[in-house]
Amino acid sequence: TAFLENQAIFPEYISIFVRGNRVAPGEGKVRNFKDTGFDFSRAMGAINYTPNAHFSVELGHGKHFIGDGYRSLLLSDNSFVFPYVKFTSQFWKIKYVNIYSELINNVQNETDFTLGFPRKLANFNYLSLAATPWLSIGVFEGIIWRSSTADGKRKFDANFLNPIIGIRALQKDLDANKVYGFNASINLPKHIVLYGQIMINQFSTDIRSIENRSGLQLGAKYYDVFGVKNLNILAEYNIVRPYSYQNESDSVLHYSHYNQALAHPMGAGFDE
Secondary structure, eight states, X not given: OEEEEEEEOOOHHHHHXXXXXXXXXXXXXXXXXXXXXXXXXXXXXXEEEEXXXXXXXXXXXXXXXXXXXXXXXXXXXXXXXXXXXXXXXXXXXXXXXXXXXXXXXXXXOOOOTTTOSOXXXXXXXXXXXXXXXXXXXEEEEEEEEEOBOTXXXXXXXXXXXXXXXXXXXXXXXXXXXXXXXEEEEEEETTTEEEEEEEEEEEOOXXXXXXXXXXXXXXXXXXXXGGGOTTOOEXXXXXXXXXXXXXXXXXXXXXXEETTEESSOTTOSSEEO
16 A cells, blocks of 8 residues: 655646646646645555465556556556456466446536545456467457436446456447457567557548547567667557547546546547
């Protein structure tokens, strides 16, 4: 467990972000500090139980990252910490991770004190296969659910409890925001790793259509460049179509937490 208490005066371009979103990058809600600074804190921790070599369960308050790159288009540590329960199952070369969590929708919303900030539920499922000593592949599912109605009443969909990846993609009229993805990495000789991700929320055969909500990551890492120990190089390219993480009919179901993206910090509609 750990607790961090911070007071910071940021460069102006970061202060603009903080004043607009009322959160520090990667952190929670801020309070004013002196004339131009901000005060913010973070509490995190976890307890893990591993009864055997094939299964573990973890209860915690923290962040997660899925991918092999500097960024992740699926789930990253960009946003603030959140409460979660994580189940990990591992057999042979297969590893399956299920994360059940609760997120904050928008800390700028003024709500009744007893209700708190608008909340939502989330599932993150990742099934990976170490296919060979040099190839690893995985499929990802991220689902955002409403946990309350517009008037603040509790709401729960039993489909949230389903641990099987991909089932909800086949269900019609599901009141949720569904993000799917593919992750892969290839280990080459000479300490070189190639990696990439594909993210899909909605697919269209017309790649220029607004209905095509997807993203792509390509990257390479070179360790101990030319035999120099600890000299490493990383090159990465990310592109995500506009509106790729939002829900068509419900802004609460946006793929975000504490006013920050759950994946790439630039959200969507970028070329990096």
